[in-house]
Amino acid sequence: MAGTTRFYGSQIGGRSAVNYGYTDMPWKLMAWDLYYFFHFIWALPYILCPMTPADSEELSELSPTPANVWCIAVHFVLIAMQLMGVLALPLLALLPVWTAAAIVGIFLLVNKALSMVLNRRGVEYHSDPKYAPALQEHAHEQWIYINGVATGSHWMQGNLNRLAVTFKRPILGIHNKTSGIIFDVIECLIQRNWGYATKDVRVCYQIIKEKMYDPQYSKVIFILHSQGGIEGGLIIDWLLQELPQDLLSKLEVYTFGNAANHFNNPHRHNRSLTLANRNRVAASIDSIGLAAINSPAAVPRLRKPIPQKNQPNRCASSDSLSSTSSSSDFEPLAQPPLFTTNTITTSPLTTTTTAAAFQTLTATTSPHPSHLSGRAIGHIEHYAHTTDFVALWGVLHFATSPPATPAIPRFIGRVFARATPRGGHQMVQHYLDGMFPLRKDPETGKLMKKQGVPWGVDEEEVNEFMESEVVVGGGGDGTGRDWVCEGGEKWDEVEVHGVSPAVERKVGGGMGEMRIKVKELSRLWQYRNGRSPENQELFLGRSPVLIGRS
Template sequence: MAQPPPPPTRPPTAKPTNDTRFFGSQIGGRSVINYGYTDMPWKLMAWDVYYFFRFFWAIPYILWPLSPADSAELSELSPTWGNVWAVAIHLVLCVVQLAGIAVLPALVVLPVWTAAVLIGLFFLVNKVLCALLNGKEVEYHSDPKYAPELPEHAHEQWIYINGVAAGAHWMQSNLNRLAVTFKRPILGIHNKTSGILFDVVECLIQRNWGYATKDVRVCYQIIKQKLYNPQYSKVVFILHSQGGIEGSLILDWLLQELPQDLLSKLEVYTFGNAANHFNNPHRHIRTQTLAKRNPLAACIDSIRLTHDHEPPRVPRLRQPQPRPSSSSSSSSSSPSDAEPPITNQTRNGKPNPPTTTTTSTIPPLSSSSTSPHPSQLSDRAIGHIEHYAHTTDFVALWGVLHFATSSPSSQFIPRFIGRVFARTSLRGGHQMVQHYLDGMFPLARDPATGELLRDRENGVPLGAEEEGNEFMESEVLVGGGGDGTGREGSGEQEDEDDGEEEVEVHGVSPVLERKGSLLSLSLKEGRKRREGVKVKVKELSRLWQYRNGRSPEETPPLLVRGADGVVRNATM
């Protein structure tokens, strides 16, 4: 077995910090991973068991800290009757399951039929206890009082899959908290619990054998129908914990079957993701090559900022010159013998016509002053994927933080795609509401009393806090090399010219020159580029732009109202 990569550094326990780091899609770090989800299941199981013990120190953080419960009745560990009931049943399930596992070896001395009856009774008791937590339905909806349907959001569909150990009560609380935060109705697909221990076993089977449970299949059908429905121009998919595993399986199926203009309507956001892969391939081999060649450019090509000031001056860009062909006839030259042509490059601020080639090329970016769709900028099938994780969350360490922050040992190792916001904080647990949403999207509170601001009519919280959000106001480094902040490629970044007037940036010059709409980094010196630039999390987080019913500014408009009055996606 190959030498395993070192685990992420354990944060100090004596003096916790509130620090956030930003990573591009599977950046190149110091650790190297040499296996992926396409390997043999028993190999993947062995690695999972190994890392279970490597990250065992973080197990208590699944529930810790127990307080505060800032969302009151919506937080999983607040002292409400529903929460107390759920915790009590889970404690009983843990005792029953541990006892059943402990006596299992002793059954070998009993007659076969006796052992079979005892095992049957054990699973019957387990099912009855789980039925007290789970409802009969697979689909749930947020209560309308938390977020009624609004006409301005009629073209959106928000879908959520819960994580481990969430029964019907916690599922409903999660949906209502999301509805309060983003002021949209949320459709929930219930990943039913079988008890904490059995849920962990199910996670191992799902992510190592690729087994799709009923909720995975139901959710896939629903998302597919929503993407094909011309009413919806946007499907927002939110995943937590084990839901990240199920979401990764759903994405695999969608990427296999759906046209890519439909996939461009999909956005994915995860919290404490337990998956071992997250696919979002490039549309063309050319852009994949360019992303590896220039990791910084690939990382920043679709980052949207809210800065009002002028972006720094973008340096003149140098086009890589194609290698001379060994034959005068272009038809006789092999694509591997020449550098792929760069389309829609600019020189002295003026776009050149796209280069005609016999190899596969990307459609040129829009020539308008507005920015094209993010999936066109990044040349990926799905335009937006973001992962939010705590560095003390065992599930995140076992999933997204392990697979997304390690360099693949070769280009054939499957990758974990999507931006990662990794936070080390005092409330770095695993619960969706109490730890992630309360810590990253806190609700509005009275500055004088500290009490939740509630609607006077129905008593529900008013919405997300707009100012003073410690997580969103924290700064992260974008574009730094070496230790992994904001890199997209899997290899070491090549040394380039440090001249002040000319820096080579492959294939993204139209993006960098879009004034005021995208992150424009000053690349006047190679040293500056390697050091990166500091920006606030709220300037990188697309999910933050949806708070309190808001929406990211889409340019050019993705919505087109047809003659029949139906809003359709402009890419269709």
């Protein structure tokens, strides 16, 4: 069974009031987290299930190798011990204080000793060079990975080597050490509700900051899994506070089973936020960028439609701002609304001067995708399984709610939510094996290897995830992120990869929805087997590829 994939465009962000977000009181956030922990507890077994197949063989976490069996055995001991310890806490109140303190101290020492069996010393790890040697063509890139819960040194190294094989780049790993699954979940609660930064967060922040300032690097690719999404979110918050925005545009972020409760990526200018609210579809799928805004084709977006004789204005967005795709039905909008702190005001800018102002505000020749999205950070993508407990508790809970609702936090980035029987939580066995399958021998079913190293991502067999189609627009996901017109008309735009603008998209339903393959939306897919996104030249003076329908 192949399963299905759903695409959620990025939330726009802005100045909406938030009464249940990461900036709220920590105890309130903790109470909500505990509620949703039990609400989604049905998916808890999917942290480990399904346990087969282990397509990456020794690199898969649950492959029956001696090292993996040892790690799982130690984890089960930790789970049993920690569960008994938590249940015994009320009984400690019956004992003298010093006796209770001694028992807790001994318990923590034993837990620490067992955790050290899983964790090596040090925080920095590197993928084995035999899986992906450093190449000059990628010398301007730095790839960094933070792991998730219950990941010791052995699984961390396996994650790094699998990423290296997948993308043919050396990967620097920052180890989020495990203390056992139950204690790791408690640490997640503390990190995402109190903003507590552990040692690995602080080390990773310093490394990323140094790489961003280093002129050698034009890209920093940040990959996060599970609890690593919480830690990466904290790091991004710090980077947004301290780094110049031209440096932030180097950063690209890709998460799997993200456990965070927010993900920030503000607009670079207030005007880009205004345009995002004018065309919510384009903004939600990262196509309403500054390069597109400066192009002649973008000028109609700064205008309003002329109502036809004896007909009302047929197209309106959820915030009463109008849009259409036919330039012949436009008249200039001399005073486009601009957001201020408290009210919506107007500016005496014409469409020509507005476009010129954008050219003055930013350079569109920078080779970074932030100039396409109009945001500080270049690009953010989230991949999640709909049966993954951690994803349900994190990204799928916080990122897929309607952005017009004022009672949710902002979780920026496009989301690929996959419903599949293989939808567990492990980074390699469930996510990478299912989304970036490695090449196998058609006769034996074993990985094809050269000197013991897998060849890389299989591009010959059908990739069920990347070849699957998702619906963009049409209101099918209930997010309210599209523009619906009376009479069933709508106009969508989406930045795609490796597709000619002349290619006719499949259109289904009565609301003008488009069906687009995941691989045409996924920027991360463009990095497979040592490749780079095919739209690099787009940032050198050409507008992004936009597929639209009217």
